[in-house]
Amino acid sequence: MRAVKGDDIRRTFLEFYRERDHKIFPSFSLIPEDPSLLFTVAGMVPFKPYFSGERPVEFLRAASCQKSIRTNDIENVGLTARHQTFFEMLGNFSFGDYFKEDAIRWAWELSTGPFGLDPERIWVSTYEDDDDSVQIWRDVVGVPADRIVRRDADDNFWWMGVAGPGGPCSELFYDRGPKYGDVEGFQDGDRIMEFYNLVFTEFQVDDEGHRIADLPKRNVDTGLGLERLAQILQDVPTAYETDLLRPIVARAEKVTSRRYGENEKADVSLRIIAEHARAGAFLIGDGVIPGNEGRGYVLRRLLRRAVRHARLLGVDRTVMAEMVDAIVETMGEAYPDLAAARAYIEQVVTGEEEGFHQTLRLGMSLLDSEIDTARDAGATRLPGDVAFKLHDTYGFPFELTLEIARDAGLEIDRADFEVLMDEQRARARSDRRAKLDLTDSEALTRVLSESGSSLFTGYERMEQEAKLIGIVRAGEQVPSAGEGDAVEVVLDATPFYPEGGGQVGDHGVIEVDGARLEVVDTQRRLGDLIVHTATVARGEVHAGTPAFARVDPAWRAATERSHSATHIVHATLRQTLGEQSRQAGSLVEPGRLRFDFPYPERVPREVLDEIEATVNRRLLWADPVRAYETTMAEARSRGALMLFEEKYGDFVRIVEIGNYSIELCGGTHVTRTSDVGVVKILGEASIGSNLRRIEALTGAAAIEDFRNARAVLDRIAALLKTSPEDAPGRIERLLADLKAAEQQIKKAQSAGQKEEAAELASKAERIGTTSFVAGEVPGRAVGELQKLAVAVRDAIGAPAAVVLGSAADGRAGIVAAVDKGTATSGTKAAALIAQAAKAIGGGAGGRDDVATGGGKNVDGLAEALRLARAAAEELFR
Incomplete structure (x- = not known):
């Protein structure tokens, strides 16, 4: 058996089935069309509509390498070397075409031929009642009977958990040799490892999984884990040592300055950083953004777990973007969309990481304190309200609190936490109902x-x-x-x-x-x-x-213009900023629209202008706007954009705008895009982490905005005595002249201040060894007075002390300045004017070398200066 790279395994599998008349599909998104699933969890998920008959089959055979996510064991990732959230699943599928014999024979030929597995070390399993598969393995393929294992329904019968299709499974295992364990006979584990699963859906089963009828068409659904086979072919202990993950682990080593394999506790963290960074990068590339619900919550949990483990290894800077680089370098060739989205993914992970660093700083002090309190009391559990407060106040995911507590040897009262969360949800629902003008009475x-x-x-x-x-x-x-x-x-x-x-x-x-x-x-x-x-x-x-x-026809028409414009803005955003910029919320009203979308940074004004220009050019095309009902299967086949958070029935309404936009939509629309008139984008802003909002005017409201803007421009041009076209240049010249004049004034003021400072410095008297000046300068604000006092001090030279007072705008101000040496030796500037400031009705404070005071008693300024001089006599004699 030779070592084979992961990319070679992927290519070999797909080419093998291409030669056997399978249609080869690229990986589908991690966000499935199936609304019952958060993520694509297996290679067969994108093909479910074909297996179920919901979508007509235009091909009988298919094969793919499908990126997949399973998150039911997140807390075990890293703790064991076998668990992963992200994996690639190779699969070949038959839709009423070939069945057991071809599926079994080809699986054997692929494994022992191109992949070079030793046939003497392959074990196979079958469902206990599946005599057909046993006979094919034994008599057609030639596997010895003592390496064919019959297993019960828990291991070798597949069904969905509800009434529907089901059938027996047959699996291939490979004996990796004694260095991976000393076993006798068949034992599924690290040594005898399953790598290829063949599912034969041939029965209709009830809610208990019992066979009730034969299916009219029998299907084949297989799965071969890419990381698992790479582990076998590269003869490494775990998937983390394969070429699919090892370069990513190596980058985790680099950013943490740790070596994998030297310390098991550090290895756990390195595995978590590498695995979760890879899963997060692919999720973001497919349009998921970190959030507090659904897919966004899972993504946030993955990224935050990775960041926490980086911090456990001593990292206090952002490193996830560096991890993304390694992931793209390792997997970008196989997944070009990932490489194309690199910059976007790096922006999202960096923003999430920076936010979480702040969350950790705020929350960890509370959690550490609660853990210490629990330990001091001899407790083994933290109360649920601790986890709730961390979640509610600091945004700590419950699972993170649980993991940190467990590291400290404590459990969390989860039931308590859930009660508090339910109470909070109930309050939120009550608040929402209270805010509604209408209630479901x-x-x-x-x-x-x-x-x-x-x-x-x-x-x-x-x-x-x-x-x-x-x-x-x-x-x-x-x-x-x-x-x-x-x-x-x-x-x-x-x-x-x-x-x-x-x-x-x-x-x-x-x-x-x-x-x-x-x-x-x-x-x-x-x-x-x-x-x-x-x-x-x-x-x-x-x-x-x-x-x-x-x-009201005017109301409806203006609203329709905004709604159709929203669809065109949506399509243009995705075209300009990337496919990730999907709708995350909208408001459509007469003459105005608001559109929310995921994006990690501010959209520059010039990009907004480009989007606006593209939208308005598209309006001029006068594309027809068609709305029609069809089946969900047909909508999917036509590529209609749908909101994955929405639940749709079997029949849906599509709004199609030329060949530019096609979305599921229940709203009302114009007949042609030219009916919208014009769109004016007012601007965009952040409305949350990685979420932006665009606001725009449409139709008559947009025209009025353009008209008002032109009126303002004409007025400016008239004031400048120039044309509207030349107004910007004229303003730029005026601003340049103004800046030059301001600089001249500052120079003149500076020269005047130097002269004034020199004159005041010349009046210095000696008190002990210190040169001292005290005087009133009329009409100066405290800021100007402070600059003058410092200039006088510097003109005198050390050791020096200066006190100046002034009255301006009904207030008195007093400033003291001493040189650094005087301040360092113990005489602070504030000591000179502490009593003086009281004479004008205020107090004094500031730096050691410069202090200020102020009050409303203008008449007390002369007394204040006398008190300052008295203080100098006391301090410097």
Whole structure:
């Protein structure tokens, strides 16, 4: 068996299956399309829609090397050499095409052929009832019966944990030899190591995993761990010694000045730094940003665990960007997208690392104190409120607190912590409800139960004949409402768009039998109830009567312009700043939009201008804007952008703008991009760690902003007596002239101050060995007075002491300056004016060599100077 590099293993596997008519796929994102999963956890995840029949199969065979993340054992990564969060999974798949015999035969041929594994050292396992696989291994492949192991369902039967497809597994193991353990027979472990798993989905199973029927089409789903096979082929103890991870560990050695293999405790930290940095780099490259929920929380936990272990090894600077360099150098050829995102990833990890250093500094003192207190009391547990305070006040992830406590030999009361977290969530929910003008009251619940949900017709029309099915006033369901009443009304059908997807609710009017309701907001409540917030502007309205609803066309049109503009801004941001700049929040309202997106630094004004220009050029193309419903499978196949935090049904609504943008969206839009008119980006700002916000005007509001800006420019040009085009140059020349004039004034002031200082210095008297000057200088602020006092002191030369006083703007000021030698010998400047400052109604303070004082008693200035001279007599005689 020869040593084979990780890149060679990857290429060899894919080429082997390419030759056997498999369609080769590049790795899919770590963020899966499947909303039930946080991450892509296996090679088969991107192919689930094909296995399930949700998406039509355009190929019968596929193979890939899929980057994957599993985070259920984060706390064990580093502590053992076998655990990893990030790994690469090689896989070959059959969708109703070949089955057990070909899958088994090819797995054997690949393992013993191109990979050169010794067939005498390969063991295979099968499900205990899978006689077909046993027969193929024994009679077709030729594996001796004593190296075929039948195992039960816990080990060798795959199913999803719920009713659905399932089937037996067959695994290949390799005996690595006695240096990895002394075992007899088959034992799954460090010596006899599993490296290739073949799953044969052929049954429909129930919730308990029991076979209930044969599937109409039988599939093959396999997984070969790249790091695991590299470990075998390179004959190294763990994956951390393979060429896939060793260069990254080496960089961890470099940034921490430690050597791997010399100290097990340090080795744990080095493994954590290398492994978590690699996982974090790939997650950020696929668009995840550190945060407090979901994927962002997992990423933050990984990065912070790595940073903490760097600090445990004595590192007190940012090092994660250096780790990213090593990761890209090691894996950038196989994953070009990672290499392309290097600068972005480095920015994100550095920002997170800097923030966490501050968090650690603030939180560790509290945690250390609590640990010491617990130890002194002989306790074995920290109360949960400690972990809660660290989480709530300092942003410590609970798992980090738990890990630090365990290092100190203590446990955390997790149940206590969870109770406090639940109470906090309940308070937050209560606060949110309290802030809402509308609440899901019992009255609306009764409306829904009595009359059913509302039908939204606003995609097709702006006016709708309807029936008024519910009126709520002051939280109570009422049969009628009179003029001036503020109410919530519900129609059985309405063209009013209820707020959602960032788009604000429609405004307009509802006419009911001569009465008129003015609608100022529309919300979707209790799932499918559309509630109009309105005031009875005229007459009296009664539940159960016919109504005519009419959306304000200007409001809707201006909102649609903003919504379509938002999609174009989104597409342009991703095109300009990178695919990571996905929507993280938005607000769409008439004439204005707000768009939040992940990005690690300020977007320069010139880049914003480029984005604005690209958006407006795209508007001029007059691309058609199409909205249509389709299946989720079709939306995915068309590449529609979707928010991974959202839950979508089997049918979804797509908004497609030419060939420039395609997103899942439930909002209303213009017909062509030219209907938007124009977009004006006002600016961008940070709204949190690695999150930016762009605000922009659209349509008439943007035109008005441009018009106002032009009016201001014309006014400036008129004042400068030049053209608008020449105004910037004229202002630059004026500013240059102003700066030159200011410098001349400063020179003149400096020369005048030197003359004044010299004149005052000439009046110095000797008190002991010290030259002393005291005098009043009219009309000087304390800052100017201080500069003059220092200039007088320097003009005299050491040893010297100067006290100057002045009155300006109704206040008196006094300044003392002594040379460094005088201050060092024990006579501080403040001692000269401590009593003097009281005479003007204030106190004195400052540096050893310069002190100032001030107060409102201008009339006391002469007395203050007399007291200062008396102090000098006492100090220097």
